[in-house]
Amino acid sequence: MIPITYYLILAGILFTIGALGVIARRNAIVVFMSLELMFNAANLVFIAFAAYHKVLFGQIFVFFIMAVAAAEVAVGLAIIVMIFRTKKSINVDEMDALKG
Amino acid sequence: MPLFLQNLPDLLIFGTLAVLAVASALGMLFSRHAVYAALFLVLNFISIAILFLVLGAPFVALAQITVYAGAIMVLFLFVIMLLGSESLPGKSKLRFHRSVAVLFGLALLVEVGVLVITIWGDFPKTTGLSTVYADPTSLGLALFNQYTLPFEITSLILLVGIIGAISLILREHQTGQTSIPINEATGEKKE
Numbered sequence: 001m002i003p004i005t006y007y008l009i010l011a012g013i014l015f016t017i018g019a020l021g022v023i024a025r026r027n028a029i030v031v032f033m034s035l036e037l038m039f040n041a042a043n044l045v046f047i048a049f050a051a052y053h054k055v056l057f058g059q060i061f062v063f064f065i066m067a068v069a070a071a072e073v074a075v076g077l078a079i080i081v082m083i084f085r086t087k088k089s090i091n092v093d094e095m096d097a098l099k100g
Numbered sequence: 101m102p103l104f105l106q107n108l109p110d111l112l113i114f115g116t117l118a119v120l121a122v123a124s125a126l127g128m129l130f131s132r133h134a135v136y137a138a139l140f141l142v143l144n145f146i147s148i149a150i151l152f153l154v155l156g157a158p159f160v161a162l163a164q165i166t167v168y169a170g171a172i173m174v175l176f177l178f179v180i181m182l183l184g185s186e187s188l189p190g191k192s193k194l195r196f197h198r199s200v201a202v203l204f205g206l207a208l209l210v211e212v213g214v215l216v217i218t219i220w221g222d223f224p225k226t227t228g229l230s231t232v233y234a235d236p237t238s239l240g241l242a243l244f245n246q247y248t249l250p251f252e253i254t255s256l257i258l259l260v261g262i263i264g265a266i267s268l269i270l271r272e273h274q275t276g277q278t279s280i281p282i283n284e285a286t287g288e289k290k291e
Binding site: 002005006007008009010012013014015016017018019020021023024025027029030032033034036037040043044047048050051056057059060062063064066067068069070071072073074075077078079080081082084090 | 121126164167171179180209212234239262268
């Protein structure tokens with residue numbers, strides 16, 4: 001049986017890669033995708049602890065995280081499409097003005 | 101040593117899935133083309149879903165494939181194809197951007213590693229993976245009996261998401277000529 005720390009280290013590595021993607025990538029859509037990777041790392045930690053403590057709440061919380069992430073992706077991509085319509089670019093370096 | 105041989109199938113499965121997950125995450129991070137990044141992320145989601153399956157959560161694993169890899173990533177691919185700017189040329193405005201990002205990433209990784217290792221001994225020595233699967237019946241019972249309020253609030257969040265996304269796109273149609281003009285009587289396109 002695998003110790004739970006292996007899953008935690010894997011989730012930590014995935015979270016770090018996602019955080020690097022959010023910081024270092026300039027395409028706004030790839031930034032969003034790295035954000036989804038961070039969500040998945042957190043989901044992995046929840047499911048791992050739910051398995052090791054035999055508690056169901058971890059999996060239910062992952063449900064809620066998935067639902068909220070889906071809603072957030074929908075609204076966020078709508079915003080990106082709106083920004084693209086005015087600025088004709090999704091480079092986050094060029095989104096430096098609050099006026100749309 | 102016999103303990104290692106006893107754990108070998110579990111270790112092999114976990115090792116394969118972990119390597120696949122990290123490799124696809126790195127592929128998403130380093131690919132220049134946005135569509136390749138999306139496809140790498142789909143591979144990552146599927147490997148994490150199989151890890152969920154190994155951890156005794158089959159319903160959540162299939163929900164992950166259906167919702168994340170099947171709906172959210174398809175939405176991403178639609179938007180990437182709609183906007184048409186897959187690969188951005190040039191470098192970042194800040195000269196030290198990439199080195200600072202690597203530094204912060206290393207700091208985060210070291211912090212996570214230290215946190216996990218210092219409490220290495222405090223995790224309970226359980227028998228490991230649960231052999232009782234969380235079937236949809238027990239999940240549904242818990243979701244509707246104990247967690248009804250978060251469930252209803254989640255439905256409200258989804259409703260707000262739908263209204264928000266549609267209202268953002270609808271406003272554009274009223275200001276600009278973004279729709280095809282149609283003759284009301286015959287239903288054909290006006291020239």
